[in-house]
Amino acid sequence: MPEPVPAPGEVVVDVRRAGVCGTDVEFYTGHMAYLHDGNARYPVRIGHEWMGVVTELGPGADASWLGRRVTGDTMLGCGHCRLCRSGRQHVCADREEVGIRRGRAGALAERISVPATSLHALPDTVDDVLGALVEPAGNALRAAQAALSLGSGRQAERMLVVGPGTIGLLAALFVRAAGAEVELVGVSQTSVDFARSLGFTTWLGWDAVPETPFDAVIDAATDASTATRAVDLMQPGGRVVFIGIASTPSTIDTRTLLLKDVTATGILSASPGLDAAIAEFASGTVDARPLVAATVSLDHVEAVLAGEHPSGGPGPKVHVDPRR
Template sequence: MLSIVVEEPNSMAVCERPMPEPAAGEVRVRVRYAGICGSDLHIFRGHNPFVAYPRVIGHEFVGTIDAVGAGVDASRIGQRVVADPVISCGQCHACRIGRQNVCSRLQVIGVHRDGGFSEYACVPAGNAYVIPDGMPEASASVIEPFAVAANVTHRTGVLAQDVALIYGAGPVGLNLMQVLKRVHGIRAFITDHLDERLALARQCGAGEDEVINTAREPLEQALAARGVEGGPTLIFDAVCHPAILEEAVSIAAPAGRIGLLGFSPTPSAIPQQELTRKELTLYASRLNCAMFPTVIDWIAKGLVNPGKIVTHHVDFRDVAGAFALAEGNPGKCCKVLLDFGHGG
């Protein structure tokens, strides 16, 4: 079989590898589509501290089960599935309190172990979720980043009276817009400096007055002009730059909540006084915590459509071109899918 292997930072190739055999409790997935995530770009560039090289990357993928390991019902062969990349121990403190996404022995498919940028990939059977009949596989491949958005809203909670602000109209920010508008039905603003991304935000449910191009409008003035008095009550940082947290604390309404998704090691200069004066709450959110069933249910009910952020399909053999597109053309593309061409 062919796999996309990052041998070391800035060195990636499509390589022939032995066909994997599912271990006990695992299934083997014949991959149809795999999405390129910003974290895949970070691994390629050597900026992910958790990965060991060489590595078959990819943690957003969908396909069909074609083999099962010992202890897995053979009736699962033929199921169309999407893989949750979070593998936990089930025994540590985090796992025991239901926070397995921050397991002390966490493994992430495509980071700590080989992932889905391959014609075939093995995953724990419990991580392979069946997608409903009729769900396009291209849309299903984006369930993982949608689960990331679902996780942070689960962490912060969403109140009927909330006015939300999303920093960044990238894949997670756009998915957050769908969750806030179409699942929770609240007013939600989204910022970016690219009009093309804000056009996608409109397709994801943002009203015409809810998109803010911060290259043209200072954020605080833009919110005030739109009638947001006292600041947003719910803020999500989907850009993940340290300065954004500083601004979010400054503009948040009293008793506001802020959801954080970033991994930057650079400190943010946040005055404790401002946090305490407003009694703000910060919610960090990593990956997803068993959110796949929730997202699949939303899709099945027609509440959300993850496929709205998919802009390009590229044959997996041209992964270099796909990465160049994803990395260098944010105005022209959002989510790039690698196509493994098995049909379906």
Template structure:
């Protein structure tokens, strides 16, 4: 089968590789669409500290946002899964530790992450091996492109929940990337007054077109009561900014990851009685995200900048072709092209 392989830092191409064979409790999914995100870009560039942290070695098989159809089932898997349209959890816990048994498999110390950790092959390929326990069936209303947006949507929904966003509250989302704009959409769906802070004029205009109450640069941001703040940036200074501007007694969700340590003044956190929550993966919110897309309550399609073929992935990851178009941040890969 065809798969995109990263063979060394900033070097990758489509190659022929052996197709996966399902073991006990596993299925093979024929990939329809897969998404490219900032994590993929960072891994493509090959930062050695990041690779070591994630237990990765070259060649890398990227891709953790995906949907497709089950075409093979391994021993012990209900044959009814074959033919179903699915997406799946990125986080694959060991299944037997205390964290996994208590529903916290996303922080299992021995977890794999599809296309991200432990060299579990990713979805930038024609076929993907997945444990059946990670699968989620997609209803007909969730198209292939929507299915590839479930994983980032689940991260956004978890962030909105962690920040305590609710009807009548005022939320500030930091960042106009995919997770930031999806967080704004989910916060609006909760009935909150939503504002977005960013730097890219086109992305801020896109945010306005999505119905947010305000889209601002940091210099323009009005002095309002922010009941909830979601940091979806990769800027080291933004977590502290979030804590500084949130209303006393409010909540801050941190879903962005910077390339260097972010410093927060705990005197401010304690003095304002602020709750700060970190987000790792959308695992607990996958089904709710599918339901929101199926009902039309949240529509992520305006965030898609373009859909490319597998042989265009290297140009997208390297920056030879820009990821954004008219402010839209998400690139999808159509594996049928």
């Protein structure tokens, strides 16, 4: 690949760390939806969870970014539509997505070029590991905040998180830090055991989940059948938050939502939660570093995408250090 050249308003970042996400695996296997609806095509350079140091400025880019440790927003809106003007560029119909959508090259490389306006500075209290976790943490924090707020000033006291993967665990950490009781359910003994090692009550399989209804449920799984189960477990007047994406359509009986007065919320993108996630990490309220099982070189990325879990810790996340 040629060295990136920053366009006007862009910067080049030397990548120090990048995370491998389930979306990256979907590109590797060919299952990514954008490959089938025209929003992405091969070749594509993947990687959207990253941090690094700004080393080069394009014309018009703010010189104060040079030399700073940063992470960046994945969602790059057109900047002109009504959604972008209202700060909702993450749902702009014409958006690029770093390493995902419309050919915007990603961070699984030594260097990446991104708009300076997408950058978020990292304080010294957020180390490189946490810096590369900001993007998934922003998603998870938005899900946690949505689930905690039941409206009219009420906060959820008891919550269930479905799917103890990276997003589910991050959401559970944020919920616990907010003072609510949180339990998890998963289908893998390995993921359940790891969640328990973090101090969470975690159930293996739906049959093990207690009958007591929950104030809120965060569905961070990729199984289409979990949406219905999540709604069934809801306390009347509660909230269910969907952040996991299934490969096939999920079905929910809207009569159940109506009769239980349940609010359903969907979460797309970390964009509105990036600054808050950085602040949570900086304050030490949540330490997500145990989620990173291993850090590998770019030479080992293909094996990770193919399903190999490198030797290291039991956490669900693998990081890449392009300098290795």
